[in-house]
Amino acid sequence: MSTTTIPPAGPQAPLSATQHYVESAQKRRSRLSIGALIVAVGLLLVYLAFSTSGEAHFALSNVFDEVQLPTISVPGLPVVVTTAVLCLLAGAGFLSGRLRNRMPALAGTVGGLAFLIGFLTWGAAGRDLPFPVSNQLAGTLSVATPLILGALAGILCERSGVVNVAIEGQFLAAAFSAAVVGSLTRSIPIALISAMLTGVVMSALLALFSIKYLVDQVVLGVVLNLLASGLTGFLFDQLVQPNSATLNRSPIMEPIRIPLLADIPFFGPIFFSQTILAYLAAVCVAVVWFLLFRTTWGLRVRAVGEHPKAADTVGINVYAIRWSAVLTAGLFAGLGGAFFTIGSTGAFVKDMTVGNGFIALAALIMGRWHPIWATVMALFFGFVTQMASQLQTLSTPVPSQFLLLLPYVATIVAVAGLIGRTRAPAADGTPYVK
């Protein structure tokens, strides 16, 4: 048998090039559930329309702003009805299955925005106070700041293959350390550095037990969260509370107005009058993106998170790369934690991070382990949280407990319904054993 008689195979196109695609059972289920969700929301708006009366006012500027913009007034009932119809149409579009190409994304956006506008109009209609749009957006950025930083920390860990469920614990420990160190030194920079170091120490525990001792990473994360809660709680009761004047009264970060930019009407007060931490978070997004996608280290981090053995066989030290990624992540988580004390009231309260670490985790998963998308998702959660507190002040007929529930409901709906399956780094959560 001579092998030379066989004609050589032609150039090979990627298999996917000629494969055609149709809707799989999973896609169909996801499409139908999105459609049903949007229709349900539309029906909710129809229901709300019955209790809508009068005009809704939206204030575009804060009373303290230098440039005062007019307050917009819209008739309540027509707007709510219109948005309800838009929602129902978008939902029907999904259910019909006739949307092609970019249409599903468009319909989803229309449905989401319509719900938002309809809900806000209903909430504001017939109230004496206007809904503060400017406050809403500025507050969104502020609330999203720790979420963004936490998500970045999670991304760095998980891209290297270490699941980080301990963002919550990192936040809490860093918040505690920022409050105490800030109170003692009266210095914001030193408090920030101390928070970052605390984040790194928590990261070191995560790295030690997951990389070296191969502990199940989800269980480990839960344990670290309990550790942070227990330890800060103990220290708070025994040490901080009795001496709260010296140990729990830190100076807080004031908003920094950026000259000129802060004077732009509407946008200025929203974007350019934030605390140093918000500006830092924006810079951190760019930094993490650059580290991951434009540096040698980032390439290695991603390789180690996808296929550690492949990295090992080209001479990369898998353990060292994972350690470095997890420790670096601690810096960002620490910064995020500082927000809760020195970015807020300056005082530590037990378990004050109330699930923000988990929302950051949700943001990074919905953002598909990408710094930019995770930031977008963090902003979304920030928006919902801020909206809940704004509506509370308007004394809408919804019970305040329900409004406080909104961010978490949004998280569950977004993760379970709208996003569906996302693809994690292939070796995420898998310890590497030679």
Added chain:
Amino acid sequence: MPQTAADDSSAAPPRGLSLRGITKRFGTFVANDAVDLDVRPGEIHCLLGENGAGKSTLMNVLYGLYAPDGGQILIDGQPQHFANPKQAMAAGIGMVHQHFMLVQVFSVAENVVLGREPGSLGALDMRAARSRVKELSARYNLPLEPDAIIEDLPVGVQQRVEIIKALANDAEYLIFDEPTAVLTPQEIDELMAVMASLRDEGKAIVFITHKLREVRAIADRITVIRRGRIVGQAEPGSSEAELAELMVGRAVSLTVDKQPATVGETRLRVKDLTIVNPAGAVVVDRISFDVHAGEILCVAGVQGNGQSELAEALLGVTPVSSGTVSLDGVDIHSLSPRETIAAGLGYVPEDRQHDGFIGDFTIAENLVLNQFHRAPFSKGLSLDLAAIDAFAQSRRSEFDIRTPDVSHLGSSLSGGNAQKVVLARELSRPLALLVASQPTRGVDVGAIEFLHKRIVAARDSGTAVLLVSTELEEVEALADRVMVMYRGQIVGIVGPQTPRDVLGLMMAGVPYEEATAPAAGQQEVSS
């Protein structure tokens, strides 16, 4: 033989790579026992041995992945110590891994430069990486697109990336670890040509395989390893039977004794079957075929052309999008696995470690996985352990499962014996249809012979057999009819005598008529 012996003694500092007395133990198990091996620049040295003979262990020692318990590695006479792959690579050793060491979501260029990335101050210079790939690809005539993502590429092209990756590091000693396992016949020929041209460039190549045909096609020298020991050298001109005997340690029959099929009534009838995977890709595209009692229909094709999904859909673990499947006239396309099993379907999965076998269960438990819930193994709510044990004992002796006791864990078995357990389980009751995917993958030659006999025996008892295989040897040995699949469609159903190169072309999507037209002429020329 005498020639090479003379070379060894005369050359004062021997050029090339030498392993001297390499020993590697895992616990009490000796994987390599004082192994000697030499490879010189400009030759292809075949290391031939069965699965589990210690070939890969030896190469992992050479590549710095395992530390040897004894022995020495010499390059041009100089002793070397490799604590990790980096040091082995620095010494000029490159490895083309059996399971590609490629990051699936990275581009070709990213994979090639990983570990020695171009750029300054830690910034990654992807432009330099791309041009490096282009340069290597031109120099060694291995066409590659630097920006293509690995997971979009066919396996043959992925292997090219592995080769380029090794060459990018200026490897002088290239190890090819079972490189042909995942390739089409045409891709294998291309690979052979690449290996020959690398040899002609002066590279030293170690080619690890258990496929006799390939050894005969390309080897300059052949060393046979068995149970961790070198058992001898063979001439490149040795016959396949001689090589097989050296490799297994006894004479083996490479053909299966089987009578022509006595085909009965239609048992399995598949009509317009379409399967869509979760990503929405049509992986099986409106296929229709029948399998009759007493025949073996082989599904041939390169891995990933819908065969696995077809097999899983028959069992009922993969949902069918449209079409019908009937077994003995009963529609089974929407039944659950337990129901299809009850309807008389036997199933040997492709990945037995994962899907066919539970390593943490005992061998006896594994033998009743598909019928533990029925009499005589189950009485009311409790298992009848005595009945299970008695059944396992009888299966063990009938299928020659080599284990001290059936109460040992499944994970203690070798690949061949694990596969015997799966087959013993599936063939222990009357079957209407046996679906077997890659039943002999990773199984040594001796066990293959036995497994093939059992499959033919099932056929002769009136079972319809659907055998999915990517190995043409196996297709030729067992098939009564061959169904070739390509990108989810049936290219054609042909007879078992169809020449290998025609099958190879069909596996690349060329219809039978076109495949036979040029090949028929060449057949005459070569014979």
